[in-house]
Amino acid sequence: LLLxxxxxxxxxxxxxxxxxxxxxxxxxxxxxxxxxxxxAHILLDEEGQTRIRTLKNLSLENFQTISENxxxxxxxxxxxxxxxxxxxxxxxxxxxxxPDAFFQGTRGIWNYFSNLAAGKMDKLEPNTxxxxxxxxxxxxxxxxxxxxxGDIEAxxxxxxxxxxxxxxxIDQHKPDYSLRKLLAKTIYPLAVxxxxxxxxxxxxxxxxxxxxxxxxxxxxxxVINEPVPFIYERLGxxxxxxxxxxxxxxxxxQWMNFIPLIENALAGGYxxxxxxxxxxxxxxxxxxxxxxxxxxxxIPGSDQDPILRQREExxxxxxxxxxxxxxxxxxxEIVDFNxxxxxxxxxxVLTDGKEKIFEGLEQVFDxxxxxxxxxxxxxxxxxxxxxxxxxxxxxxxxxxxEAEQYHFRFRDMAIxxxxxxxxxxxxxxxxxxxxxxxxxxxxxxxxSPKVRFIIAFLRYLFEPRNDVVIEEIRMYFRxxxxxxxxxxxxxRDEFTILxxxxxxxxxxxxxxxxxxxxxxxxxxxxxxxxxxxxxxxGVVDFLSxxxxxxxxxxxxxxxxxxxxxxMTIHKAKGLEFPMVILPFARESRKNTRTYLWVDLxxxxxxxxxxxxxxxxxxxxxxxxxxxxxxxxxxxxxxLVNLLYVAMTR
Numbered sequence: 340l341l342l343x344x345x346x347x348x349x350x351x352x353x354x355x356x357x358x359x360x361x362x363x364x365x366x367x368x369x370x371x372x373x374x375x376x377x378x379a380h381i382l383l384d385e386e387g388q389t390r391i392r393t394l395k396n397l398s399l400e401n402f403q404t405i406s407e408n409x410x411x412x413x414x415x416x417x418x419x420x421x422x423x424x425x426x427x428x429x430x431x432x433x434x435x436x437x438p439d440a441f442f443q444g445t446r447g448i449w450n451y452f453s454n455l456a457a458g459k460m461d462k463l464e465p466n467t468x469x470x471x472x473x474x475x476x477x478x479x480x481x482x483x484x485x486x487x488x489g490d491i492e493a494x495x496x497x498x499x500x501x502x503x504x505x506x507x508x509i510d511q512h513k514p515d516y517s518l519r520k521l522l523a524k525t526i527y528p529l530a531v532x533x534x535x536x537x538x539x540x541x542x543x544x545x546x547x548x549x550x551x552x553x554x555x556x557x558x559x560x561x562v563i564n565e566p567v568p569f570i571y572e573r574l575g576x577x578x579x580x581x582x583x584x585x586x587x588x589x590x591x592x593q594w595m596n597f598i599p600l601i602e603n604a605l606a607g608g609y610x611x612x613x614x615x616x617x618x619x620x621x622x623x624x625x626x627x628x629x630x631x632x633x634x635x636x637x638i639p640g641s642d643q644d645p646i647l648r649q650r651e652e653x654x655x656x657x658x659x660x661x662x663x664x665x666x667x668x669x670x671x672e673i674v675d676f677n678x679x680x681x682x683x684x685x686x687x688v689l690t691d692g693k694e695k696i697f698e699g700l701e702q703v704f705d706x707x708x709x710x711x712x713x714x715x716x717x718x719x720x721x722x723x724x725x726x727x728x729x730x731x732x733x734x735x736x737x738x739x740x741e742a743e744q745y746h747f748r749f750r751d752m753a754i755x756x757x758x759x760x761x762x763x764x765x766x767x768x769x770x771x772x773x774x775x776x777x778x779x780x781x782x783x784x785x786x787s788p789k790v791r792f793i794i795a796f797l798r799y800l801f802e803p804r805n806d807v808v809i810e811e812i813r814m815y816f817r818x819x820x821x822x823x824x825x826x827x828x829x830x831r832d833e834f835t836i837l838x839x840x841x842x843x844x845x846x847x848x849x850x851x852x853x854x855x856x857x858x859x860x861x862x863x864x865x866x867x868x869x870x871x872x873x874x875x876x877g878v879v880d881f882l883s884x885x886x887x888x889x890x891x892x893x894x895x896x897x898x899x900x901x902x903x904x905x906m907t908i909h910k911a912k913g914l915e916f917p918m919v920i921l922p923f924a925r926e927s928r929k930n931t932r933t934y935l936w937v938d939l940x941x942x943x944x945x946x947x948x949x950x951x952x953x954x955x956x957x958x959x960x961x962x963x964x965x966x967x968x969x970x971x972x973x974x975x976x977x978l979v980n981l982l983y984v985a986m987t988r
Contacts, residue, residue, distance in 0.1 A: 350399040381532060381934060381951070383552040385592050385626045390936045393949045394533045395540075402530035405946050409519055409526060416516045417460055419508060424455035427501040430494050440487035442477045443468040448498070455505065460516075463509050473502060515943055517960035521952050522944060525934070529951055555592040562599050563646070579609040586615030588627035591639060598638070598650050605657045617696040618681070618983045621909060623973065624931050629980075633696055635660075666702040668915055669987070670711025674704035677986055684979055691969075693976045731922050732768045738920060739774060739903065749775060753904040753916035755985045761923045766905045770858050770894075775902035784866065785889040787859035788815060789852045794885060796846055797878055799826060800835055821850065839881045840867045862894050908985045919988045930954045931974045937963055 381387045397405075431449065441449045447468040454462040471477045478495060479488050543549065549557075581601055583589065601611050613635070620629035631639055636654035641647040666674045678701045685697035718730050735754065742752060756762040763786045766776045776782065784790055795811040802808060809826065816824075837845060843864060847853050853860060866888075870881055904916065934951040935958075944950070952958060958967035 350403070380624075383550065385552075385555060385590055386936055388553065388556055390949050390951075391533065391536045394529070395537070397530075397533060397946070399530065399534070401946060402526065402533070405944055406523075406526050406530075408946075409523055409944055413516065413519050413523065416508075416512055417458060420455050420460070420463070420505065421458050423501060423505050423508065424452045427452040427498055428456045430497055430501075434490040434494060436487055436490050436494075440480055440483040440491065442472050442480055444480055448472045448478075448502075452498075452501075463513060473499065513960065514962050517957060518939075518943055518952075518962065521957055521961065522939075522950055524953055525951050526944075532951070555590070555596060558596045559592045563595055563644075579604050579607060580611060582612045582614070584614045586613045587617050587620035587629045587632045588622040588625070589615075589632070590626035591628050591631060592626070594628075594631060594638075598654075602650050602653045605653055611657075618700060618980055619912065619987075620696070621912065621977065621981050621984055623977055629696060629976070662699055664699065664701070664703050666704050669704070671704045671706055671709050672711035672713060674702050674711075676711075676713045677983075678702060680986070681979075681983060684982075688979060689972075689976060691972050693972055696976060696980075728764065728923075732765065735765060735920060735922055736769070736772055736774070739769075742918060747918055749901045749903045750777075751917040752920065753906070753911065753914075753918070753988060754920045754922065755906060755908050755911050755988065756923060757908060757926055757981065758923075759907060762905050762907055765922070767859065769903060769905070771855060775900055776905050777900070777902040778905040782894040783890065784859055784862050784892040784894065787857070787863070788818070789857060790859055790863045791815075792850075792852075793843055793846055793863070794882070797839075797842065797882060800842075801879055801882075838871065839878050840864070840871050842878065843867055858894050862892065866892055908981050911988055912984050914988060916988055919985070921985050924982075926978075928971075928975055928978050930970055931977045932970060935963070935966060935970060937966065 431452070438445050438449045441447050444450075446466070448465075451462065451465055451469045465473075478491050483491070578600065581597070581604060583597065586594075604611050615632050617629045617633050620627055620632070623629070636651065636658040638647050638651040638654070641651040669677075681697060681700055685694050685700065689697065716734070718727065718734060739749075739752060754762075754765055756765065762778060763783070766778045766782055767787060769776050792812065792815040795808050795815070798805060798808045799812060803826075812826065815821070834842065834845065847860065867881070870876075870884055874880065876884075932954055935954050936949060936951055938949055939947055941948075952963065954967060954970055956967075958964060
């Protein structure tokens with residue numbers, strides 16, 4: 340609905356162009372579908388729903404005005420810094436003092452002034468050589484001539500005065516400058532987000548709809564301010580015993596909505612149960628808050644709300660914590676290894692209270708239940724012909740073949756991955772090697788490089804000037820080692836007039852895509868046949884149909900087949916397998932949240948109270964440094980928890 344206005348609505352069109360330019364400058368990509376999916380997550384997130392409402396009265400013109408003011412304030416600061424530093428450069432040039440006459444030459448104070456005078460604002464902070472010059476009075480290079488030393492000595496008081504002015508300006512205004520620079524990267528995404536919210540709101544109102552993600556917030560708005568919420572009167576009579584499982588992934592709003600029911604049941608003397616494991620909290624990206632689980636029976640915010648304080652007291656009176664430390668699932672060797680492994684990680688990696696999540700992690704096991712096996716392998720790309728992914732895939736296949744010799748069936752094996760991309764690559768590889776695979780998210784037909792190549796070629800036949808499509812085809816040639824060809828030869832009528840199914844089969848034969856049996860190709864051709872039977876439309880219509888339906892087409896594995904399970908770690912939670920393989924376990928920590936919501940002081944960006952900032956290192960130079968540090972620590976906990984889930988299956 341929003342994109343339909345592009346071209347007609349000039350303000351919106353300019354906004355979207357600016358938005359895409361910003362993303363490309365940040366090298367974040369410009370694919371509208373991926374952007375739309377990311378924004379949908381922000382809008383439907385519990386915090387996002389609350390925050391975005393504060394922007395509803397802002398128009399596109401308002402955002403444009405705010406943006407212009409933002410860039411004006413940024414340029415003003417940069418101009419002041421350039422002018423102050425430029426005076427130092429002028430003083431040095433007047434004396435014709437060469438850079439190498441100063442302490443540490445081009446790495447010292449001469450370079451500091453020169454960089455700032457040239458507008459290099461990433462050099463605002465002085466390095467250790469500059470600090471030594473000022474604080475330890477180290478101004479001359481060892482090889483400086485007596486004449487240069489005299490000149491430097493003469494201008495030193497003036498340079499020190501300029502340096503102090505720079506430091507005063509930077510110390511006073513850099514936090515706001517850094518914040519405005521960060522905000523300049525998200526002001527257009529924020530404006531687009533606000534427009535999407537308005538379109539979504541109008542659509543829901545016109546169609547009398549409420550998104551399911553809104554219910555928690557709506558219920559919380561009622562129950563949080565009422566000692567005995569009316570909407571729960573009937574529920575409290577009907578449900579007296581409540582069991583909340585997986586509490587570590589419960590959001591704050593969800594818990595707030597349950598508390599009145601639990602408080603009512605406890606008042607009647609009924610037993611209620613909350614079950615969870617903080618070490619398995621892996622859904623923070625869905626607003627799960629493991630720290631409220633760790634704080635039980637305390638309730639967040641109870642110190643500022645008398646109703647919450649009353650409910651906290653009720654929970655405290657009836658609270659009994661029981662640590663279930665007996666492991667009935669795994670063999671002794673597995674449990675013992677995980678006890679030691681995660682104790683080291685918790686003690687050395689987790690900080691700022693996050694290590695408390697792993698307090699009492701050690702599980703008790705039956706020493707008679709032996710036979711477990713753990714193997715850690717560090718794969719290195721010794722073979723220049725293979726990259727890390729190819730070496731990993733080959734090793735997975737070898738492990739599977741070795742396991743078969745020990746009488747493991749395919750259905751006993753699970754391969755767990757952090758990302759769908761890795762899971763998809765493994766599933767395709769194993770299928771090519773004749774190993775049956777079961778994988779809900781990894782068997783999408785559109786994930787096959789061969790299928791993508793065919794689709795790209797079909798597009799080329801009807802869009803021969805599309806450089807993106809041409810590059811996609813040539814990239815496939817390079818990746819597969821296939822000899823490049825003159826694409827224009829395929830623009831002849833003998834190809835373009837073929838029915839879509841015949842054309843696909845011709846391309847498969849021409850490029851020998853079926854030399855090895857490929858389930859993805861077969862299911863793709865089945866989809867083409869079904870399309871062709873239903874309609875006599877041509878290739879262009881098929882491509883349009885594919886665009887809408889490709890995400891729904893998966894390879895179907897018959898029930899009961901002996902097949903290896905390939906899935907993400909998130910999908911494996913709660914499951915168990917006799918044998919688990921965890922490949923590609925070298926991912927570095929990345930922030931779970933790409934954007935963080937923050938409240939602004941009015942002076943930073945007048946007219947804008949709440950914004951999203953990209954969660955990256957630049958936040959350390961702003962007043963939100965602690966927020967960034969907290970996110971890093973929480974993201975590290977997310978990563979450790981994800982590893983724990985994988986290694987306890």
